[in-house]
Amino acid sequence: MSNSDFQLAPDPFNQLAKTVVDPEEVRARLLQLHPDLTPELLARAILKGLGARNDTTKASAPTAAGGKQWFDTLEELRNLLLEKRWNPHDQRNCPFAIAPDRSISIVVMTGNAETGRQGLEDPSTAADKGAVAENYVSANRQQVLFNQAQEQQGTQVWALLYHYDKNLKEVRYELSLPTDFSKKKITGWGERLILGSIPNSPTDFTIREDVPNAPATVDVKPKTGT
Incomplete structure (x- = not known):
């Protein structure tokens, strides 16, 4: 076999x-991950965080809006x-919610502008992550590789990833499986479940579905049950 005939297997x-x-x-897919997971439940957590963001005032610290949004999103979800x-579980200041059967665990994270929409690039986390995140991302990656031919073993850690867009005044979010860690950020995902966006209109919270390649300002039919 010549060198030209030899090809590496593609990296999934x-x-x-x-x-x-x-x-x-x-x-x-949410119900397949766990029967307790629904779009409405995740939307309630995001809405609670968005409400907390709106509770800040001009007298609040510069980082208060983002901090309050994350704290309340996490607390409501748990x-x-x-x-x-x-079960709520904290590992070295990293908070999780773990299913009773331990098949899945969820963390809450902020993502970059690619969060919550289907585009040319996948999102990454906005903030740096430490050893705890690096470890569970590595475990997820090994599970995905191992489970291509076998049933899932161990607990998968999924991220409720959201991004507050100050220009569009909306929060976009998704539930995704982190599988790649680089330069202290989660940069790759085995699977992404896009959950839409919620405009920051305190008197009219609705959820808009993501439409691939559509202008970000175009409204589409709202989901129900929010």
């Missing part, structure tokens, strides 16, 4: 993540899941 992570956009397909017997 060296490409855009598998992205689910259709609302019904997203709902079905409270909602606690009602379903999920």
Whole structure:
């Protein structure tokens, strides 16, 4: 065999993540991950965080809006899941919510501008992450590689990733499986479930579905149940 005949197997992570956009397909995939997970539950957590962001004033610290949004998003998500017997767990200041059967765990993170939409690039986390994140991302990656031919083993850690767009005044969000870690950020995803966007109109919170390649200012049919 000549060198020209030899080809390395493609890296399954060296490409855009598998992205689910259709609302019904997203709902079905969430239920497949765990019967307790629904778009409405995740939307409630995002809405609570957005409300906290709007509670800040001119007298608040410069980082208060973002901080309050993250704290309340996380707290609401864990409270909602606690009602379903999920367990809150903190590992070295990294908070999780773990399903009773330990099949899945969820963290809350802020992402960059690519979060919550299908584009030419996948999102990355906005803030630097430490050893805890690097470890569970590595474990996710190994699970994905191992589980291509076998059933899932161990706990997968998924991220409720959101981005507040100050220009469009909306929060976009998704539930995604982190599988790549580089330069202290999560930069790759095995799968992305796009959950849409919520405009920051305190008197009229609705959720807009993501439409690939559509202008960001175009409204589409709202989801129900929010």
